[in-house]
Amino acid sequence: MRNSVIDSRFSLRGKTALVTGGARGIGLQVALTLQEAGADIILTGRDGVRVAAAAGQFPVKPEVYQLDVRDSQSIRDLADGIAVCPDILINNAGVSRAAPTKYTTDEDWRAVLSVNLDGLFYCCRTFGSLMAERGSGVIVNISSMCGDVVTRQASVVTAYNASKAGVTMVTKTLACEWARSGVRVNAVAPGFIQSEMTNQYPIEVVRAWSDRTPMGRFGQPHEIASAVQFLASDASSYITGTVLLADGGYTCW
Template identity: 85%
Template sequence: MGKFDLTGKTALITGAGRGIGLQIALTLQEAGADIILTDADAIRATDAADQFLVKPQVHQLDVTDSQSVRDLAARIGFCPDILVNNAGVSRAAPTKHTTDEDWRVVLSVNLDGVFYCSRTFGSLMAERGSGAIVNISSMCGDVVTRQESVVTAYNASKAGVNMVTKTLACEWARSGVRVNAVAPGFVRSEMTDKYPEEVVKAWSDQTPMRRFGQPHEIASAVQFLASDAASYITGTVLLVDGGYTCW
């Protein structure tokens, strides 16, 4: 079981002020890692830090701004062992009602942010010769869900995350850096709680396990991929979807 232990490692998580990102940070700390908690909302990040047994480093980070990412790396002063690219947004609307701003915001946070953070911290990991990157994708990067709200931009961004994951895994495989993704299905979070209850029930009914996932179930998958237990795994997109994509 020691292969799952993260003691002595430092993990940087983006979008960790709430929801799945916060649960990932809490889980990795429980596994022994030192945490660098980042979020676009500085107040939210600071408030979230109060939930930890050992207070993490807290930094405001706009993942859509590549200079902000580089500045964070300079402030930290060292390269973390684990990077979890979790920050993400969704703006659901039929395609004809999806504005240029909606499209750009979703792609900027979900895809540009993964690239900018991976480019900065992953390159440092490659120079050092070790590291693990876990990107939070979605089953929507592989399938179109049956739902009443269309999320073209979100789906496109997550498909991009999957390919960035595989490409970087190949590029850095010989450098000791592993790059994987976790692709959640429907999970109870701020993002899904905004939908009407009848839509949530329909999604649950469409899932073989007949329920939504919980944030801790996503966090456990991240811990696995970040740990030495996954030492021969890179370029994988691990579905954690209650069987949804098996239909």
């Protein structure tokens, strides 16, 4: 009996979860994990072909929508187009451009901020407001430890770091604003995770990052997905406004 009670707190059965940036990497793994926990999935991504192909990896095919989070109207249109407001919103869509500040163009800056911060805010504003009107809902934002610290060998990502620091304050502010409306807002801040993004860096940089991580390795997408599931479930029912670091201990140094 005890185990069944514990398991039920982590279950997402009967819930609907909308995941942005769900065509690959962390977003895709989060969506797969939430479905395994019982949630119905609404999978979105900027590349409609790619997100449709990703849907083929699910045991139960999710609803699929092309969504550019930079376009606030398209988010409102999606909210109008789906049957009900989701119970869970996972703001995962994100990009990065690395360049010394001197060579970071206006377009580089806006390209990162428009997805990582503007798009996240637009999604929170649209779906979080609907959740607050309903009186229930959970938002989990995917941030980064780079919203808190500047990592060595990667100090030329001013726009990315600024965007993720912004995610932290959006998370905390909305958590306070909507707490008494039945909506919880939290974030997971990954460290170095094995992904297409980190695979773009030279091998010597990757080794240096691993060496400077107390656990001595990169994280895997499923390890972030488990943290997201916890924050999305009733197991974290008294947690809001928290940024959960999942960085292998990197920020402890």
